[in-house]
Amino acid sequence: QQQVKQSPQSLIVQKGGISIINCAYENTAFDYFPWYQQFPGKGPALLIAIRPDVSEKKEGRFTISFNKSAKQFSLHIMDSQPGDSATYFCAARHGGTDKLIFGTGTRLQVFP
């Protein structure tokens, strides 16, 4: 119930293409869903986040789509660039705690 399932494990996209990463959860008490971007040798950095009262949030080329009834959320990266190549983690936070539960990560490679 505390898990966040993430797919795919790895993703290869051509420059200019759309990258889509999916996550699913079971615990309906989760109330905050961030996406983190991690470059090799660096700590995770917050990319974009959403709360369950909103179905979509867009920031530049990054969009989160949130489906509360299906308990799924996804990250879309439009016009993917080689500089987007990194590992992406979805996460969720239980309303009653302050810890984040991370997904298993998706290694994105964008080729020119």
Added chain:
Amino acid sequence: EPEVTQTPSHQVTQMGQEVILRCVPISNHLYFYWYRQILGQKVEFLVSFYNNEISEKSEIFDDQFSVERPDGSNFTLKIRSTKLEDSAMYFCASVSQLTGELFFGEGSRLTVL
């Protein structure tokens, strides 16, 4: 831009030795965390700390682990007697009260031989 800083960036130690990892959270942040990431795996919560005490800990955070805020700025993670399976990247993080965003440091890589 303020950032969470961690030292050392890499530490190699022998099994059974004590290790202290240090963090300076962003000033005026009040909640602090340690997470760890075993190579190639997901980021896992270890412990959260508020008002000079542990507010939550995971099952990973057993008696071999302890945290401390010795002087009002540093936040440390101590592993009393390291095991091979403690080899991982350890990330310190702190939360902005304003935005709720979690800011991570660049991590301390621990290698236990």
